[in-house]
Amino acid sequence: RAYRRLALKFHPDKNRAPGATEAFKAIGNAFAVLSNPEKRLRYDELGRDHEHVSTGQARHYNYYTEFEADITPEEIFNVFFGGHFPTGNIHMFSNVARDAHYYPRRHRAERAWTQEPEEEEHRPQNSYSAFIQLMPVFIIIIVSVITQLMATNPPYSLFYKSSIGHVVSRETENLQVPYYVDKNFEKNYQGAELQELEKTVEKDYIDYIQTSCWKEKQQKSDLSNLAKLYRDERLKQKAESLKLEHCEKLSSLIGMHKGG
Secondary structure (H helix, E strand, C coil): CHHHHHHHHHHHHHHHEEEEEEHHHHHHHHHHHCCHHHHHHHHHHHHHHCCECCCCCCCCCEEEHHHHHCCCHHHEEEHHCCCCCCCCCCCCCCCHHHHHHHHHHHHCCCHHHHHHHHHHHHHHHHHHHHHHHHHHHHHHHHHHHHHHHCCCCCCCCCCCCCHEEEEEEECCCCCCCEEEEECEEEECCCHHHHHHHHHHHHHHHHHHHHHHHHHHHHHHHHHHHHHHHHHHHHHHHHHHCCCCCHEEEEEEEHHHHHHH
16 A cells, blocks of 8 residues: 555656656565565565665665565556556566566456555545536526525416416506406505506506517518418418407507507
8 A cells, every 4th residue: 555655656757856766666676575575574684774875966775686676666566557657658567477476466456456546536526526517506406496485476467377366357547458466466555556566567568469469460471471472362361351459459558558
């Protein structure tokens, strides 16, 4: 476990700091020595007395032959990680099998050990990233629920709607526009509040009539054009006989408004 952590930290493909390569070699050599029972025993007896320190500024980890590994640091790394960290530039060596007896259990568990550090390293980050990505969805859901809880039925409808209790028919005082309310309407709307509400009712009704009038004119125009295109007398008669009921209502409302 310590080797995996240190090897990933100081691998030359990841760590460009001065001395990282020497540290990576020292880590691999230390693992190779300590995993060999004979060399570990000699190291325990002699300790670090056999370690050489160079006269330069950088410290180099060189060992006598008895403390030198029989496998290179790159080969050890390949045994653990399959030669694919971090960019796959490390190549597998054919002589790894020669010293495979040093690492029988680790070699069999190579796949599991390779996945374990990656999962431990990325699991919290992935969970946090997923939470951040889903945050807008959570906000929309929460706002929608709050809106539905706070929303109330409109006080009126232009049409009969038993599903929300608008079953009582009324007319506005000014333009006699029909609309529907619930049974408790008169208790909640009186005087100035009723007048303001009926102005809103009349405006909504006029908008509805205008839209319906435009649709009727469009339908009549389409029938007339088809009759001319196909020279169909039947379509021509149908277009001429088509009544513009909503347009007539709109004209009537405009006349009432001017008269008022």
